[in-house]
Amino acid sequence: MNKLKEIYEYRLMIYSLVKRDLRGKYKGSVLGFMWTFVNPLLQLLVYNMVFSIIMKAGVDKFYLYLFVGLIPWLFFSAAITGGSTCIIAQKDLIKKIRFPREIIPISFVTSQFVNMLLSFIVVIIVSVVSGVRPTIGGLLCLPIIMLVEYLMALGIALISSSLTVYFRDLEHILAIVAMAWLYATPICYPVEMVPEKYLSLYNLNPVTPIVNAYRDVLYWGRTPDLRTLIIAVCIGLVTVVLGIIIFGRLQRRFAEEL
């Protein structure tokens, strides 16, 4: 509890670091901040070419199906892979200044999250233009779904960033894990394509309900199942609590190990 209070006192630091990250990211490039919107659109184009021309998945409006799942996934995957190195990247700060170190993964994940929110502007526009009529209940659920995903991503980033300080291979291992995770989640294909006998194993993936909930709102135009959402909120909270506990233990020797 003390920890949370301390982090709250440093809220301006989170804000500053997020702002610095977002402002600094596209500095010097011609499109500048527009890349936040252009990048997901171009990714969508590539995936769409592959999956609707070469490997047909047999889903109506596949580009939208893909897009709605891909944007949240890109955020999640950045939080896993980039999150693992965010502490190492800020080692000068950690070795020289005292502040709650949780700030670093929090600001990293938050800045990725803000990126996702901006991309969602594009997602919603594409979705409406494609003829999807989201329900009011669905739209109200959207912030909850995002929050759940944020919490999960934060929990994982807290754990991976602190472990990577002691075990540098984790950075590379997590890059592979993120790739495998993408294919273990119904993003590029519908769940129906998964063979029945693996389905129970497949459903253990905590990201699947999140992706499904996004699709409910922005692809199917319906309100997501509340029961699933509540379970997802619980999973998200557990991940963060676990992350904070593990991070709190491991951060004690950061300054020595870096």
Next chain:
Amino acid sequence: MEDNVAIRVSNLTKKFKVYYDKGRSLKEVILFRNRNKHEVRTVLNDVSFDIKKGEAVGLIGHNGCGKSTLLKLISGILYPDGGSVDIKGRVSSLLELGAGFHPDMSGRENIYINASIFGLTREEIEARLQTIIDFSELAGFIDNPVRTYSSGMYMRLAFSVAINVDAEVLLIDEILAVGDANFQAKCFSKLQEIKEKGTTIVIVSHSLSQIENICDRSIWINDGVIRADGTPLAVHSEYLEFMNEQRKAAGGKDLDIPPEYVAYMQERRYKENLKLSMIPEQQAAVEANGGQYRWGSGEVKITSITASGPDGVGKRLFEVGTDVYFKVHYHVEKPIKDAVFGIGFFRNSGENLYGTNTRIDGKPNFDIDEDGEFTIIMRKIPLMPDQYTVSFSIEYGDGVPVDYWKDALKIDTYRQTPDVGGFFMEHDWEYEVKGQDNG
């Protein structure tokens, strides 16, 4: 913890693993298990002390003695293996200047980032913003990107933020060498100001004189334990003594004293004397009267003595071979006739090195009717680097002392060349080098 204690360090122990050849990757860990040999080094061993509110404390010691580790433990960057550190109030650590600066952002934006890392809220930063900008002297550049700054400007901005955090406890690690001499002086007086406001300050520095200027207390850390704790002058002389012994033991040479050490010692003695000379004159005189070092019939009294170079600016430290001016003021209680002025030089051990007076020098004796002064100029003083006591006297022509002040003044001498002995002797060399082609 009592109210007047700002920092309590109790039984603090810190150990570091020192790896001979650390493998961090999976392959290295599995394949070269035995390579991961390490020794555990105890950097701090059961250290305890209290620092009172408003105290300014210097941590000294040779490289690797644990003083920086101690500072990091106090600041909370490192965690102890045993014992604890308790601090009251907000801590600001000036261990790293310009933390989080982004080169593409303006000076103003970077103030926000940097100050937020010190834990300030937006309102707190806004309240300090003008002070920070004014202090950095960068008003004209504050909205330019930091990458366009010179390194001096960069450091000035960074220091201005750090020094204006207004913490109750300020921790500083070797960073007072910021910017040009002017800005340094400004930082220094700002530190004094902060200290006067009652901020507790802990400084790690190699510059003992810096610590003496700011701190009221020095803690000498040696091999992870406190070796001495007391006033800077007392602790530092012990420390220097020790370091000198170490050097001698290591080099086996008596004269292996680095010049900065000599210079420091001289500066320090000079300061000690300044402190002595700051005792009010009246008090000094009374003390001397009561003791055994001043005597005489008392019709005329020496009231003050100023030592200076030709420029007349009072000082106590002189280079060997330069002229020293002593100006002596006296006060007349009762006029005297047939008087003689005298001067004498003594080693601190008491050995008389030189003495003379106006009678010996064949000057006529004179009558003293009212308050006045006399000046004696010692040309090209030959006294080699050390501290000397100078005595002054007013006597009757027959040698009866009116005011004989034996330990009136102490002066120090220094020399830039390493020749040795008690006195400088003027000399020349004449020789021809044979068998060498000088063409």
